[in-house]
Amino acid sequence: MEKIELHTKSRPSTVFCGGGALDLAAEYLAGKDAILVTDSNVCRLYAPLLKEKFPAAHIFAFPAGERHKTRSTLFSVLDAMFERGLHRTSFVAAVGGGVVGDLAGLAAALYMRGTRLVQIPTTLLAQVDSSVGGKTAIDYRGVKNAVGAFYQPERVFCDPLFLQTLPAREIRCGLGEIVKTGVLSALIGEKIRRNADKLHDLGFLQTLAADCIRFKAGVVEQDETEKSGLRKCLNLGHTTGHALELLCGRRSHGEYVLIGMWLETFIAEGEGVCSHEYAEEVRALVRLAEKRIPAFPNAQKGLEFALLDKKNAGQGSVSVILSKAPGEYAEVILPADRYAKYLALLQGGAQ
Numbered sequence: 116m117e118k119i120e121l122h123t124k125s126r127p128s129t130v131f132c133g134g135g136a137l138d139l140a141a142e143y144l145a146g147k148d149a150i151l152v153t154d155s156n157v158c159r160l161y162a163p164l165l166k167e168k169f170p171a172a173h174i175f176a177f178p179a180g181e182r183h184k185t186r187s188t189l190f191s192v193l194d195a196m197f198e199r200g201l202h203r204t205s206f207v208a209a210v211g212g213g214v215v216g217d218l219a220g221l222a223a224a225l226y227m228r229g230t231r232l233v234q235i236p237t238t239l240l241a242q243v244d245s246s247v248g249g250k251t252a253i254d255y256r257g258v259k260n261a262v263g264a265f266y267q268p269e270r271v272f273c274d275p276l277f278l279q280t281l282p283a284r285e286i287r288c289g290l291g292e293i294v295k296t297g298v299l300s301a302l303i304g305e306k307i308r309r310n311a312d313k314l315h316d317l318g319f320l321q322t323l324a325a326d327c328i329r330f331k332a333g334v335v336e337q338d339e340t341e342k343s344g345l346r347k348c349l350n351l352g353h354t355t356g357h358a359l360e361l362l363c364g365r366r367s368h369g370e371y372v373l374i375g376m377w378l379e380t381f382i383a384e385g386e387g388v389c390s391h392e393y394a395e396e397v398r399a400l401v402r403l404a405e406k407r408i409p410a411f412p413n414a415q416k417g418l419e420f421a422l423l424d425k426k427n428a429g430q431g432s433v434s435v436i437l438s439k440a441p442g443e444y445a446e447v448i449l450p451a452d453r454y455a456k457y458l459a460l461l462q463g464g465a466q
């Protein structure tokens with residue numbers, strides 16, 4: 116079992132990663148007033164196990180999927196908390212993927228100005244990324260994560276047992292954030308390249324998960340609320356990823372991040388941020404996880420969504436986080452028309 120401490124200013128957070136983490140969560144919440152917030156899929160698969168491990172907790176499940184990461188789902192969670200008479204010292208345990216973690220985390224931040232929060236991530240993406248670092252949100256008015264708060268969970272319990280029921284597509288989705296971390300950290304990138312044949316081996320993914328969490332913890336500790344700019348590096352691939360996600364919505368977040376990273380290597384190369392050789396290296400890394408880059412015939416329409424991105428400081432331009440070299444990144448602000456030209460590269464995809 117790996118134990119990773121996050122010494123964040125708002126509240127320290129401890130991540131447990133490995134077999135037995137769910138039992139630790141059960142011990143932590145034993146005898147406490149708690150609501151387990153989850154989604155319909157996780158509830159269908161794991162309700163008996165959750166009832167066995169958390170016999171006294173209330174379970175509230177909302178319909179699965181990004182399209183339910185909304186104001187009305189948020190308020191349905193808050194309603195459930197009120198109806199069950201939870202108070203400030205009660206716990207919210209988010210048991211699910213990134214959608215559950217983000218939404219239940221925001222409910223915990225808002226209820227009575229903040230209840231206690233633990234994250235029990237059940238997707239690879241949530242275990243390697245979203246459950247750690249304290250970003251919580253819902254989507255609002257067509258903007259991803261537009262309404263949210265920084266709210267650290269006091270504990271995160273990443274148990275690999277949940278990964279056994281994940282469809283292959285969701286594993287690929289988690290690989291999106293893993294590959295992103297591999298671009299930001301030369302060490303992790305090298306580990307991915309050396310073990311390219313093991314990217315579907317749950318044991319190997321578990322070791323990568325701990326590496327990614329340690330890397331993210333280091334970034335978040337230095338820039339918890341994205342003030343100094345360092346935390347922005349975690350948005351690599353996300354400007355384009357989010358724009359495509361809002362444009363098409365058929366795939367999942369991590370896959371769009373992979374496609375976004377692929378496209379943004381062309382921006383980095385075209386804008387003189389990195390060399391052609393390095394851009395090719397990053398593209399090769401991305402394609403270990405996303406073999407085929409799909410075609411987006413209406414890719415340029417993604418511009419209107421990219422313009423809504425939270426990173427944009429001004430009107431009419433798009434902020435993109437680009438990798439310069441292993442472990443180095445730059446934020447580049449592109450005029451809308453220039454960014455749209457790059458987006459057009461996605462029209463034909465890549466085999």
Ligand SMILES: NC(=O)c1ccc[n+]([C@@H]2O[C@H](COP(=O)([O-])OP(=O)(O)OC[C@H]3O[C@@H](n4cnc5c(N)ncnc54)[C@H](O)[C@@H]3O)[C@@H](O)[C@H]2O)c1
Binds near residue numbers: 217251
């Ligand atoms: N807060 C952050 O720092 C952060 C970082 C990255 C992504 N995110 C957010 O995370 C979300 C994406 O997370 P996700 O990819 O986990 O999506 P998700 O929560 O929608 O989960 C994906 C699918 O897997 C199902 N599922 C969950 N656990 C399962 C299991 N153990 N077995 C079988 N099926 C299971 C879910 O019901 C869902 O259908 C996005 O909304 C994104 O914005 C947040």
Ligand SMILES: [Zn+2]
Binds near residue numbers: 292353368372
């Ligand atoms: Zn992401």
